[in-house]
Amino acid sequence: MSEKLTLHKYQSDITGLMIEHKAFGVFAEPGTGKTPTSLYVVNHFRQKTLVIAPIRIAYSVWPPETKKWSDFNNIKTGLLHGLDKEQRFLDDSIGIYIINPEGLVWLESMVAKHKRFPFTNLIVDESAKFKSPSSKRFKALKRVIGLFKRRYILAGNPMPNSYMDLWAQIFLLDRGERLGRTISAYRNRFFTRGGFRGYEYFLRPGAEEEIKDLIKDICIFIKATDHLDLPKLVINDIRFDLPKGLRKKYRVMEKQLFWDLDEGKILASSAAVANSKCQQIAQGFLFESLSDKQKYDKVTKKVYDLHNIKIELLEELVDELNGSPLLVGYWFRPDYDKLKKAFPKAVYFADSSKSEAVQIEKDWNAGKIPLLIGNIASISHGLNLQKAGNHVCFYTMVWNYDMYDQFIKRVLRQGNDNDRVFVHRIIANKTMEEAMIMSMQDKSAMSSGFLNAINLYREKIKEYDE
The missing domain is CATH 3.40.50.300 (P-loop containing nucleotide triphosphate hydrolases)
Structure with missing residues (x-):
């Protein structure tokens, strides 16, 4: 039996920001309900959405969440993975298409083959998977990023290694407007070389605050302990x-x-x-x-x-x-x-x-x-x-x-x-x-x-x- 979704105040605040902005990043710790919050926004616009998520999340989070909440039972999900993925790509009754990052090159080939781009909006779940601008997945998404009317990225921690991880993810939102058009421009502006033979990059003094200030209008950071009564x-x-x-x-x-x-x-x-x-x-x-x-x-x-x-x-x-x-x-x-x-x-x-x-x-x-x-x-x-x-x-x-x-x-x-x-x-x-x-x-x-x-x-x- 499906439940009626009741959003926490902070979740209502997030949905308001996502609806207001055509591009927005939600960096919220695990357990804060990023998926139902995003589903609320999908349901609000009622436009076909491509969700890119790691394979386990694609299978065990997004489809079950649409069934868990009665608010979203009307949304049909389709996994672009497995034997019937091409058939699901062609299915017009699907509201949320879900694919793993490794499938993006295949998706590109399907778009070219069928001359079909059915998606209006984009949600990248665990956007840190796109932190490397030299990766095939980032390059594939970058080629079509301008075709999406609305773009959202979700992550528990967008910087698993360092601030160098942030550039590619923010690029998916603003196409380089805030942190630079290229990773080189970002490095040169906010980092200095150091370490063994100068192969490492370190944040310049004051760069952390400057970066946060530049992206604060299109991103929100949420700590679970600030909003939830956790053990x-x-x-x-x-x-x-x-x-x-x-x-x-x-x-x-x-x-x-x-x-x-x-x-x-x-x-x-x-x-x-x-x-x-x-x-x-x-x-x-x-x-x-x-x-x-x-x-x-x-x-x-x-x-x-x-x-x-x-x-x-x-x-x-x-x-x-x-x-x-x-x-x-x-x-x-x-x-x-x-x-x-x-x-x-x-x-x-x-x-x-x-x-x-x-x-x-x-x-x-x-x-x-x-x-x-x-x-x-x-x-x-x-x-x-x-x-x-x-x-x-x-x-x-x-x-x-x-x-x-x-x-x-x-x-x-x-x-x-x-x-x-x-x-x-x-x-x-x-x-x-x-x-x-x-x-x-x-x-x-x-x-x-x-x-x-x-x-x-x-x-x-x-x-x-x-």
């Missing part, structure tokens, strides 16, 4: 020490990383990747690259198992929760292998097709899944898991704050009736995982935030140097 977030760090012998090997690896940073041998922006081996040891395994040119003529990876401490701690947490639903996030493939072996009865999001993902969301929200495990990058967007459970666990920590925050907000969002949401982080003491925690506290995915966390961590561990 309190409680952090529970589950800590352990590396075995003594492994600790020594770890410190050798870490000191090499610090030396490379100090000598400028690696960029600050790529240091998080360079730190991978340190993180692997904390996780309990290590990749070793082996050259086997006679057999494969390429470098292959062998995985060495080092310890199972994180698995054992997660087992204790699962036992302690005694069936209360727990969402667990991992990063590396060997993490998945260890988890699959230790928890064979858990539901794994990595194994899921698109239709299975929709069913997993339903089963979780119905309280049927006590243990859901997924890759943090895959599960951090598009799933609404607030109806059952209030426990999230990072089996692996990540450097990217956007992924970290979005992963938590699969559960910590509007509709979760618990008083608290608990975030359990399994952390190896005196390792780079402590720097990762500091980076999350800094709420930054930018290279400056990363370096600040590294420097704070280095000060903290001086006493541990052999």
Whole structure:
């Protein structure tokens, strides 16, 4: 049975701005209801709309939302994905056409083939997927952007890495009017070169405020905590020490990383990747690259198992929760292998097709899944898991704050009736995982935030140097 939509005041304010402006950006945290707000606007104009969204959101968010609210039951949606996508492209009864970014080149070919452009308005959901102006998806959309009467972009965080991510998204709204016609003009105006061999860009003093001022008339930023009564977030760090012998090997690896940073041998922006081996040891395994040119003529990876401490701690947490639903996030493939072996009865999001993902969301929200495990990058967007459970666990920590925050907000969002949401982080003491925690506290995915966390961590561990 469909429900009648009642907008919060801030949502009513957003719809008013979207209706008033022919181009507008809504940057609102997960759980603030960007989809029903946008559907309200679609329904207001009653014009055919193209929605571009990541594949999981295309399947599990937009079509279900039109059915959930009685206000939008009159709108027929059509997914331009799968075997019948060309037939749906030609279907004039569809009000909202939904496509994933990877399908835009195909859509271009359909427009040319059938001499048909049925869309009046455009909504780009998760617009940060278009942050790279050199990507095929951005170039494809740029070629037709002027054909849309109204253009809207939606994102939880439009700048997952830095302010450099913003230009392409704002271009989709104003075609370069505010931040420059090209990415080069944007760089030259607001950034300075620096870092290793001048390959990095840093905001000029005062540039952040200037950029915000330039786009404030066509964008709104919404924090969930400013408008919604959400559960309190409680952090529970589950800590352990590396075995003594492994600790020594770890410190050798870490000191090499610090030396490379100090000598400028690696960029600050790529240091998080360079730190991978340190993180692997904390996780309990290590990749070793082996050259086997006679057999494969390429470098292959062998995985060495080092310890199972994180698995054992997660087992204790699962036992302690005694069936209360727990969402667990991992990063590396060997993490998945260890988890699959230790928890064979858990539901794994990595194994899921698109239709299975929709069913997993339903089963979780119905309280049927006590243990859901997924890759943090895959599960951090598009799933609404607030109806059952209030426990999230990072089996692996990540450097990217956007992924970290979005992963938590699969559960910590509007509709979760618990008083608290608990975030359990399994952390190896005196390792780079402590720097990762500091980076999350800094709420930054930018290279400056990363370096600040590294420097704070280095000060903290001086006493541990052999």
